[in-house]
Amino acid sequence: MSLTSQIKEFALDIGYSKVGIIPADSFPEYIDELTNRNEMYAFYINSPNRPLVSAEPRSVMPSAKSIITMVYDYSQKSFPKKFTDVMGRVYQARAYNAPPEHTNGARKQLMREFLSKIGCKVGENIILPERLVAAKAGIVNYGRNNFVYADGIGSFIFLTSFIVDQELEYDQPTVEVGCPDGCSACMKACPTGAIYEPHKINPTRCITFNTNFTQDGMAGSYIQPEMREKMGTKVYGCDICQEVCPRNQARVKGKLPDDEYLLNAEKEFSLAKMLNMTDDFYQRRIYPLMYNYIKDRKYLQRNAAIALGNLGDPEFIPDLTVAMKNQEGLVRGYAAWALGRIGSQQAYQVLQECLTQETSVFVRKELEEALVAIQSISGID
Structure with missing residues (x-):
């Protein structure tokens, strides 16, 4: 079995839904997009994540040859309405940057350890443009709401990538839009008008930005009164543009197993x-x-x-x-x-x-x- 096959099989075995691999090349389109909209994205460009630097992986890791990217489906269980009214599903699923002592964090750690075991040097602390990486690897396509979608799952997914120093077999890109022709459901539903045109979002008008990034030392803690009124009951993230998307309805309306942890938590939450x-x-x-x-x-x-x-x-x-x-x-x-x-x-x-x-x-x-x-x-x- 080839090194590439071993990597993909292991990733699927530990719970990832899709795996793709691309060369560790630069992402000039991502750099241009952030640079051209510097006023909107200054809070991120100037953050410790250094996205413009990481978008040129070999400048951070000279030995980099390949990027392995994976989709985790975090919508396999249902989410209580009490929580979906106030926070994003990815946080409820405990999927986003989970610590290693928890299941979703342990999965990432297992992947990292496996890559090291089979002889790969793995890059550390390199924040990649995950959605673009996954699209170039052929495991997702774009929605007009700026999220990416995995076939058979939707956009309720979490992406994880690793840079390694091994040359692997590469996949074909799907840098394309998979939305129905003429659909603008996400743009119409956004309470703040953050999605001002297809594939373009003003992050400072996004509810998630206003709940999560408005902190001293980041974007400042002040939230404009106009934005406060449009935030509704959201306190940590927002899924509105994903909830109304036709491509997510199978998961949004489907009968999924309960998450017993969330059911216990919602009994106490207010x-x-x-x-x-x-x-x-x-x-x-x-x-x-x-x-x-x-x-x-x-x-x-x-x-x-x-x-x-x-x-x-x-x-x-x-x-x-x-x-x-x-x-x-x-x-x-x-x-x-x-x-x-x-x-x-x-x-x-x-x-x-x-x-x-x-x-x-x-x-x-x-x-x-x-x-x-x-x-x-x-x-x-």
Whole structure:
């Protein structure tokens, strides 16, 4: 059996659905795309991932000869609606950059160890343009929503690639679009208009960006009020453009086995608990699903406050009142915005009382704007 066949068989054996291999050449089209849209992608271009450098693999690993890329199907089980209303499926599936002590992380580690065992030197910490790699390897094709799709599965997939120093047998590309002619379901469904034309997305308008990347030291923690209203109840990622896609309906509407872990987790989960989370709740029910991008829980609490504000239910005023005492000004500020969205006499009184005690410039501004919002809607004075 050839080295290529051994690699592909092992990958399929440990749970990957598709495997492809390409030469470790540069990706000039990816470099051009990021460079030409620098204003939109500056947060990523300037990040420690160094995407423009990694897009030329041999500049990072001179001995690189091949890239092995694999599809993992994370939609083999169903996802509870309580969770799909608030977070992306890839996080629920614990598939995205999973630590090695968990199944999805262990699978990647097993693959790396196997490659080393059969004599491959494996590149370290090289962040590749995974979707383009997989398309060039012939295991996915593109959708107009910028996601890639694997035949027989859809776009609810996670891609993993390894660069090795062995020359292997290479696959033929499928750098093409597989969407039905004239379909624009994803563009119409996106609440923020982030997909501004087929295959083009403004990441700063994407709900996932606003829930996950708006942190100090990255893209800044401030979320524009206009975006807050469009985020709905999403607190960690968003699948809307994938949920409406005709190519995903077999999985979205199909009867799939339950994920018992998620069923147990959803019994305890609520946005109100997330807003005022205890250490125990964070460790057991939040971190295992939302560890990927956000390391400081105040951003998760901010997102929960926005979601509760968009629900607009006075039932959550007591929870938001508790959040107004949070030591983090970020949490207090967005809790104030949420109270303004609810807009009742009770919310107005809470905001007025908090304003007399607040010292943070940011929080005072949010309090004042929330009070004005309630006054303009209800005439409360």
